[in-house]
Amino acid sequence: MAFSAAGSTSSGPLADINVTPLVDVMLVLLIIFIVTAPMIARPIPVNLPQRTDIAPPIEPPLPIELRVDASNQVFWNGQAVAVSSLQARMQDVAQANAGNVPVLRIDTSADAEYDVMAKVLAAASNTHLDRITFVR
Incomplete structure (x- = not known):
C-alpha cells in the first residue's frame, strides 16, 4: 500500500509503481554485462591439429614378446638375451618404428x-616403449 501525502485531500491509496526491484534487477544485469563483455571481446587461443601430408602407417609393427622364466632368463621373441643388452635392443626397435612403437x-x-x-620395465621406460601388456 502506498501512503498519501499530509496535505492531500484524496482518501484512496496512491497508484504509484514501486521501482526499487526494477532498479535492483537492472544493476545486477549491468554488473553481469560489465564482467562478461571483456571476455567476449578477447580472442580465445585454440591449438588445433595441423594438416600433415604424411600418411599414418597402415599396419602396426609386430609385438615384442618378452618372457622371464623361473631361472630369471629373459627371452626376446623366443630367443634368450642378456638383461644388459635388453635396453639396446629396445632402443633399436623404437628407432626403427619411430612414431608407431610396437606393443611390449x-x-x-x-x-x-x-x-x-x-x-x-626400466629398459622399456628408458626407450619410451610405453605400450606394455602383461600376459599370463
Missing part, C-alpha cells in the same frame, strides 16, 4: 625375481 608383451614366471622384472 611381457610374460613372467611366478618364481622369477622382482629385480629382473624391474630391469625389464
Whole structure:
C-alpha cells in the first residue's frame, strides 16, 4: 500500500509503481554485462591439429614378446638375451618404428625375481616403449 501525502485531500491509496526491484534487477544485469563483455571481446587461443601430408602407417609393427622364466632368463621373441643388452635392443626397435612403437608383451614366471622384472620395465621406460601388456 502506498501512503498519501499530509496535505492531500484524496482518501484512496496512491497508484504509484514501486521501482526499487526494477532498479535492483537492472544493476545486477549491468554488473553481469560489465564482467562478461571483456571476455567476449578477447580472442580465445585454440591449438588445433595441423594438416600433415604424411600418411599414418597402415599396419602396426609386430609385438615384442618378452618372457622371464623361473631361472630369471629373459627371452626376446623366443630367443634368450642378456638383461644388459635388453635396453639396446629396445632402443633399436623404437628407432626403427619411430612414431608407431610396437606393443611390449611381457610374460613372467611366478618364481622369477622382482629385480629382473624391474630391469625389464626400466629398459622399456628408458626407450619410451610405453605400450606394455602383461600376459599370463
